[in-house]
Amino acid sequence: MSLTCALRYWLFILHLLTPIVIFQEWTGEFWETATLSSLGLVYQLGHGGGRCLFPDSKIREMVVLDYPYVHCVKYQFCHCKKSDTTPPLQQLLRNRWYPATTVDPATCATFATLETFWLENVVGNMNVSDFVTTMERRTNATGSTGLNRHRFKEFMRMSRQWAYLHRMKRVGRGHDKAGLAATGLGQGAVICWACPYDGRNLPAGWRDVEAKYRFLYMLIVALDANFKLKNRIRTNAMYDPPLGAGCKYFVEPKEYKKHLKNYVPEKDIGFFRL
Template sequence: MFGDELVRHDGLGDDCVAPCCAVCQAPYSPTTCLFKCGDCGQFLQCKACCLTRHELTPLHVIKEWNGHFWAETSLEVLGHGGFPCVFPDQQVYKMTVIDAPIIHQIRLLRNAWYPAMVTDPATCAIFKTLEAFRLYNVVGNMNVNDFVNAMEQVTDATASTGMKWLPDRYKQVQRMTRQYAFLKRIKRAGRFHDAAGVDATELRECAVRCWTCPQDGRNLPPDWRNVDPAFRFLYMLLLAVDANFKLKNRIRANEIDDPPLGPGWSYWVEPQCYKRHLKSYVAEKDMSTCIAFAALLQKDTRMTTGLCASGVGGCVCARHECVRPNGIRDLRKGERYVSCRLVLDAS
């Protein structure tokens, strides 16, 4: 019975005897095509009723009955949010819309979608798709390449074999998802409500601070400085600093200009200030009295030639492992104390 239900949707189902539009009862003929929408339901629609019904839903997947089987088609309706464009162009451009898990190619220019470029965009993604990838990336550690490949397979399984062409939108999706994640971060920080504008954002203002660590004026009693010395440990901030030397970055001759979004606004240190800080301590000699501190003892023997970053270091609260504001930075030459000093001061 389940198999019969799966097969009946490949044909006309209960309408195989006298197929007609379920809305206006227009009968099927070679000149009067019938359509069905998998998002609206399995009922049949004529062309006029289908276009009228989908004025506000241009991304629904439409199939046309060609007399033998259902063939995929598209809704090419020009408009803005489902309504006619007030300044239509003489030339109609085709737009690639990424609506997970489908990649559409339609002729709609504005419908609350995020463009890949601000000048003559040819690709956009709906907010639902960008939000879905943001959660897949954070929760499931999915990368952009796997996300795009999966959508291509859902759109048309023959695309990977070369039988059907689909536009490659890997770079565009990578750019849009990065920008969207940044916009969500500054939105949640309340920066869009500042009368001075987003550019007035100060360092560390978009970072989420540990909600349990002691913070003066937020979760500490007014007289915490006058507490008995035996209980001062209750209001002590404990920090931990560690590094990952596998996150190296080599110096490349063809390095592209990739400026950061909101430098220093969250967890990474502001790069220009950090570089000036390192230049001030070029000849500093680190000293350690701990014989077990191998990372500091080997900082001069580690292979750092040709590296613009020998690793990544971070500062977290030791109790709850939350990253401190401006608590992450690149390591220029091993785990030197000078690389940690600016981060500890910022925290």
């Protein structure tokens, strides 16, 4: 086997296993950053990069955020029997690429990247802008390529949906045949095992205890002085709609606003200093 054939075979195996990879290519004078996509290779969905007998005739491009780099990948959808009845979005998800939109997506993030951001956000308090900017600068800090267009909004949407889907999965809504739309009010909230609940963690006869011991079985609900709640105040929810409104800890906004209309004329209770 010649050196050229061996190199092409190695690139094919590399593309099959890791289509989003960056390496250095020797131009004859210096090393230059290159990708498998820049060499003309096309990733085939539905087969893990392998050959498809009836691929889609159109070759598309997708910007894939795969931590710590941003990649531009050429790919094709699968139209053979293996994925003929599978929608394009489902083919992307089966490939562990989460699309930024459901209509002709041009940006995706790998599942591993979304999981990494979730940990960075929870443990290190990193925000979306810093996370995406770090990936873009790691890819090309000069800003001389089209990949450096800031994809803050796309990743914000993907990470928010990712976190919401994981929360719904955690409370047992992931396998409901009716889907997430059938989630009722409060069904997405995680039960607090420390809170007193009759039939679960309260002893028999707790209602008959002496008055001085009743506080042991009282449910105390309080809201601390978390001033970050002001972030929920927005001028128009159309630009920032809630996911699963009312299914967790806050009430459903539409019915709550109808309820407030009955109490608009009332004056607020004033606080007086002595």
